[in-house]
Amino acid sequence: MRANCWHGTKSVQVQDVPDPKILNARDAIVRITSTAICGSDLHLYNGFIPTMKRGDVLGHEFMGEVVELGSAVKNLQVGDRVVVPFPIACGHCAQCEREMYSLCENSNPNAWMAEKMYGYSPCGIFGYSHMLGGYAGGQAEYARVPFADVGPIKVPDNLTDEQVLFLSDIFPTGYMGAEMCNIEPGDTVAVWGCGPVGQFAIRSAYMLGAERVIAIDRFPYRMRIARDRAGAETINYEEVDIYEALREMTGGRGPDHCIDAVGMEGHSPGVMGAYDRVKTTMMMETDRPVALRQAILSCRSGGTVSVIGVYGGFLDKFPMGAIVNRSLTLRSGQCHVQRYMRPLLKRIENGEIDPSFVITHRMRLDEAPEGFNLFNQKQDDCLKVVLTP
Amino acid sequence: MHYETRDGRSAEQLAIGLGWFSIALGVTELVAPRQLARAIGMPDASETTLRSFGAREVGNGIAILMQPDRAAWLWSRVGGDALDLSYLASGLGSDHNEQGRVGIAIAAVLGVTALDVVCARQLSAREDDFGSLPTGIVRVERTTTINRPVDEVYRFWKNFENFPRFMKHVQSVEVFEGNRSRWRVSAPAGMTVEWEAEMVDDREGERVAWRSTEDSQVQNSGIVQFKAAPGARGTEVRVQLEYIPPAGHLGRTMAWLFGEEPDQSIHEDLHRFKQLMETGEIPLSDGYGLWRAAQPAADPQQVRSLAGVNS
Numbered sequence A: 001m002r003a004n005c006w007h008g009t010k011s012v013q014v015q016d017v018p019d020p021k022i023l024n025a026r027d028a029i030v031r032i033t034s035t036a037i038c039g040s041d042l043h044l045y046n047g048f049i050p051t052m053k054r055g056d057v058l059g060h061e062f063m064g065e066v067v068e069l070g071s072a073v074k075n076l077q078v079g080d081r082v083v084v085p086f087p088i089a090c091g092h093c094a095q096c097e098r099e100m101y102s103l104c105e106n107s108n109p110n111a112w113m114a115e116k117m118y119g120y121s122p123c124g125i126f127g128y129s130h131m132l133g134g135y136a137g138g139q140a141e142y143a144r145v146p147f148a149d150v151g152p153i154k155v156p157d158n159l160t161d162e163q164v165l166f167l168s169d170i171f172p173t174g175y176m177g178a179e180m181c182n183i184e185p186g187d188t189v190a191v192w193g194c195g196p197v198g199q200f201a202i203r204s205a206y207m208l209g210a211e212r213v214i215a216i217d218r219f220p221y222r223m224r225i226a227r228d229r230a231g232a233e234t235i236n237y238e239e240v241d242i243y244e245a246l247r248e249m250t251g252g253r254g255p256d257h258c259i260d261a262v263g264m265e266g267h268s269p270g271v272m273g274a275y276d277r278v279k280t281t282m283m284m285e286t287d288r289p290v291a292l293r294q295a296i297l298s299c300r301s302g303g304t305v306s307v308i309g310v311y312g313g314f315l316d317k318f319p320m321g322a323i324v325n326r327s328l329t330l331r332s333g334q335c336h337v338q339r340y341m342r343p344l345l346k347r348i349e350n351g352e353i354d355p356s357f358v359i360t361h362r363m364r365l366d367e368a369p370e371g372f373n374l375f376n377q378k379q380d381d382c383l384k385v386v387l388t389p
Numbered sequence B: 001m002h003y004e005t006r007d008g009r010s011a012e013q014l015a016i017g018l019g020w021f022s023i024a025l026g027v028t029e030l031v032a033p034r035q036l037a038r039a040i041g042m043p044d045a046s047e048t049t050l051r052s053f054g055a056r057e058v059g060n061g062i063a064i065l066m067q068p069d070r071a072a073w074l075w076s077r078v079g080g081d082a083l084d085l086s087y088l089a090s091g092l093g094s095d096h097n098e099q100g101r102v103g104i105a106i107a108a109v110l111g112v113t114a115l116d117v118v119c120a121r122q123l124s125a126r127e128d129d130f131g132s133l134p135t136g137i138v139r140v141e142r143t144t145t146i147n148r149p150v151d152e153v154y155r156f157w158k159n160f161e162n163f164p165r166f167m168k169h170v171q172s173v174e175v176f177e178g179n180r181s182r183w184r185v186s187a188p189a190g191m192t193v194e195w196e197a198e199m200v201d202d203r204e205g206e207r208v209a210w211r212s213t214e215d216s217q218v219q220n221s222g223i224v225q226f227k228a229a230p231g232a233r234g235t236e237v238r239v240q241l242e243y244i245p246p247a248g249h250l251g252r253t254m255a256w257l258f259g260e261e262p263d264q265s266i267h268e269d270l271h272r273f274k275q276l277m278e279t280g281e282i283p284l285s286d287g288y289g290l291w292r293a294a295q296p297a298a299d300p301q302q303v304r305s306l307a308g309v310n311s
Helices: A039-045 A111-118 A161-168 A170-179 A196-207 A220-228 A242-249 A271-281 A290-298 A320-325 A337-349 A365-377 B006-031 B033-039 B047-066 B071-091 B099-127 B150-158 B160-165 B248-257 B262-279 B300-307
Strands: A002-006 A012-016 A028-037 A061-069 A081-084 A142-145 A188-192 A212-217 A233-236 A257-260 A304-307 A329-332 A361-364 A385-388 B138-146 B170-176 B180-186 B192-203 B207-212 B220-228 B235-243
Touching (some): A028 A161, A028 A365, A039 A365, A061 A161, A081 A161, A161 A170, A161 A337, A161 A385, A170 A196, A170 A304, A170 A337, A188 A196, A188 A290, A196 A212, A212 A220, A212 A242, A220 A233, A242 A290, A257 A290, A290 A320, A361 A365, A365 A385, B006 B033, B006 B047, B006 B099, B033 B047, B047 B071, B138 B262, B150 B207, B150 B235, B150 B262, B192 B220
Parallel strands (some): A188 A257, A212 A233, A257 A304, A304 A329, A361 A385
Antiparallel strands (some): A002 A012, B138 B235, B180 B192, B207 B220
């Protein structure tokens, strides 16, 4: 089959690899009909995540048709159309029973590697480094899905792939980011990053009752989509001082909740931005937490800072003093996608949201290298690339 | 705990040397990953991977210098060496790499590894109250929590014939009457060893213990204890193993070099046990360790044998 494989920093290639086979009784094989490039794939592309190996099949946002089932999968049938969540979760460990699926204790066969980095291992993830499982990903014609009796959900035929594909990651991720804020009536939520996850965080904050959502970015086309399609007010961090702007926009209180949908590769025009660039280049810190620092300083006292942007390692100049002295709540996590898929599918069916509004580029799987380049460079007003095998 | 002995001081001095070595190597990996990649004959090696190895080396080095009497930091170096070796070994198969240089790099790491093991063992022996264990005995202890009731976990473990399903190196266990069993275990360099064991303790839902019979080739014993975890969190399983490796110290060093460092090994075996008890299977990924890329294998048996899963 054809698959998009990692070949080092800023290098991906679509190549022929063997077709996946059933390895365990709870596996399924899915023939992929739609797959996407995630913002977090760019961290792999830019070489920010360790334990990648040449030839790793990328991709963790995918859906398709079940073509083969292991003997223990009873809830699916060959021919079912399914969306696959990016965290691989067994459904039976203590964390899965708490619905903390991205903390599954059993799905990472390389748990010992993650333990060296993080203390304990999170779940395995499709196409996202060996430390997080070494699973072949879904930017391919076929994928093997472990624990298929727990993860994939069937989707109705009257919804298109583009409407349901993002249940695999970015819609639930944005939703969880807003949910972690415990939004109350009258609340203002600030969202750093108008990438695809930021767009869904904005929409979700409104769904959960926010009065206002203010979104922060520097790319006019992304801010336009945040205004026109997600309903946010927007501010450009290259034009204004974000802390001052947010303070003035919220009557001097600061936003009640701040969502970091940027993660480890944040940019900033100021001195701190240059500082982080030097430090990450020297490997004195692994991540550039410019958005997170701003979110913490901007949040009103007693508010929530919700981190859904991906961080991989160690941060520098982290304003812990602000968190302690101003009673901020810091919440985070890789999304427990399995928990949100069904309720969010309901919202799509009810017409509350059509997630396809983030798609700007539709390409063939073979064009994945160009898609990565466009998305990474933010060329051609690229917000979200969907690939079809 | 601190002991003033000549042996202890020399172990500490060696530890301090290895600590500085760790920092020097780590800084090289952090600052000049490109040059280092060329030097080890893997010009295409990922800078990020080398730098993350460097960060680990520096951290480990600092930890050793702060507590040169702690064996754990040296064992951590041994684990790091294992990672380095598996990474270098993964470079042997590729035409991008200069095989000669990779080979030299592996030989160099093996040399340092031997020093690390010697030093860690000396420090460990001190922590064990100096030879309260006869020389050469290896003792390993690990605990995990299984989200299943005590009696179920106990019953599964009590049937020794289940061991090959989750113990990577145990090929078979045959149980016969009189609480005796015959074990067949893979040893370094593709060899196998066999021994007979006897169940010496069996308390329903509490513990199981066994010991090899006196005429066995490899003297070993094990105790497994089961306890209900608080608040309906399942079962805590504590495994203690003791054995005398076939060739004493050298045997253990050899065993480690072939990927059978007992502490790591029992840790992974217990994780498999947990996976099997909780999910009914041992999950398999495509890229086990760093041995092969995360892409489907033409022959699934390759994935199974890398992961040590007997089907």
